[in-house]
Amino acid sequence: MEGREGNGEDVAYDRALLLHGAKRNEVLTLEEVRRYGSDSFGDAEYVRIYGMPPAQWYGRGIRLLGRTAVECTRDALADLIGSDVASLAAKMPSTSGFAVIDPFAGSCNTLYWILRHLVKAEGIAFELDPLVYALSNRNIAVLDRNIELVQGDYQTLLESRHIPTDRGVVVFVAPPWGTALDERIGLDLRRTTPPIGEVVSRIERTFSGRPLLFATQVYEKVNPASLADLRALVDWSELRIYHLNDEGRNHGILLATRGWTP
Numbered sequence: 001m002e003g004r005e006g007n008g009e010d011v012a013y014d015r016a017l018l019l020h021g022a023k024r025n026e027v028l029t030l031e032e033v034r035r036y037g038s039d040s041f042g043d044a045e046y047v048r049i050y051g052m053p054p055a056q057w058y059g060r061g062i063r064l065l066g067r068t069a070v071e072c073t074r075d076a077l078a079d080l081i082g083s084d085v086a087s088l089a090a091k092m093p094s095t096s097g098f099a100v101i102d103p104f105a106g107s108c109n110t111l112y113w114i115l116r117h118l119v120k121a122e123g124i125a126f127e128l129d130p131l132v133y134a135l136s137n138r139n140i141a142v143l144d145r146n147i148e149l150v151q152g153d154y155q156t157l158l159e160s161r162h163i164p165t166d167r168g169v170v171v172f173v174a175p176p177w178g179t180a181l182d183e184r185i186g187l188d189l190r191r192t193t194p195p196i197g198e199v200v201s202r203i204e205r206t207f208s209g210r211p212l213l214f215a216t217q218v219y220e221k222v223n224p225a226s227l228a229d230l231r232a233l234v235d236w237s238e239l240r241i242y243h244l245n246d247e248g249r250n251h252g253i254l255l256a257t258r259g260w261t262p
Contacts, residue, residue, distance in 0.1 A: 023066035072107035082113035095168035103154035126154035186221030220250040
């Protein structure tokens with residue numbers, strides 16, 4: 001069967017294989033995408049992105065690396081995140097529109113869904129990895145949202161971009177988790193690459209004095225000290241967990257503001 005040749009029927013298509021193993025930098029076949037969903041979550045249709053099941057997005061020429069399939073935010077979750085972000089953004093101080101920034105683009109699927117929910121918004125995404133950038137840039141070209149994907153490090157590129165002061169600034173913070181996530185003990189926000197606190201602090205300095213809305217992706221089990229450290233950097237925050245998976249394996253977001261309080 002396509003996608004299993006050379007791997008053996010007993011090899012599990014799981015987080016370890018796709019994120020840290022032999023499939024990390026390989027473009028997955030449709031069968032491998034479906035097998036990851038089946039082996040890891042009991043659902044061959046698990047990797048739904050851009051509003052499409054695997055067969056549909058694959059048929060449109062969209063492709064994912066193994067690590068992107070693991071780290072991307074699937075539709076069911078991204079839709080909920082987008083809805084909650086848009087609801088809170090509507091309470092921001094008066095704006096004529098929004099700039100939604102994704103410093104770690106990956107597949108851009110969460111950004112895509114935020115833009116589906118948030119009116120008068122444009123997306124700016126940054127991707128340092130050339131392999132991920134090349135695929136995602138091709139993928140989003142067939143979508144119906146206004147996303148500008150820039151190759152390079154957000155830390156230097158964002159400072160040189162002009163975002164009008166009448167725009168509300170929304171930031172989706174989801175750097176690669178890598179070994180920061182231990183599915184048994186949870187996610188340590190201080191061990192992502194880079195640490196999430198560093199990202200929030202840098203964004204705040206870049207847009208000093210402007211109201212900011214952060215949406216940081218988290219895991220159901222999160223290191224309490226790392227969460228407390230992050231909350232200390234903002235003016236207001238609220239943790240939301242979305243119960244879409246088995247207990248203990250769910251994802252969520254920490255909604256947070258700087259420069260205003262909802």
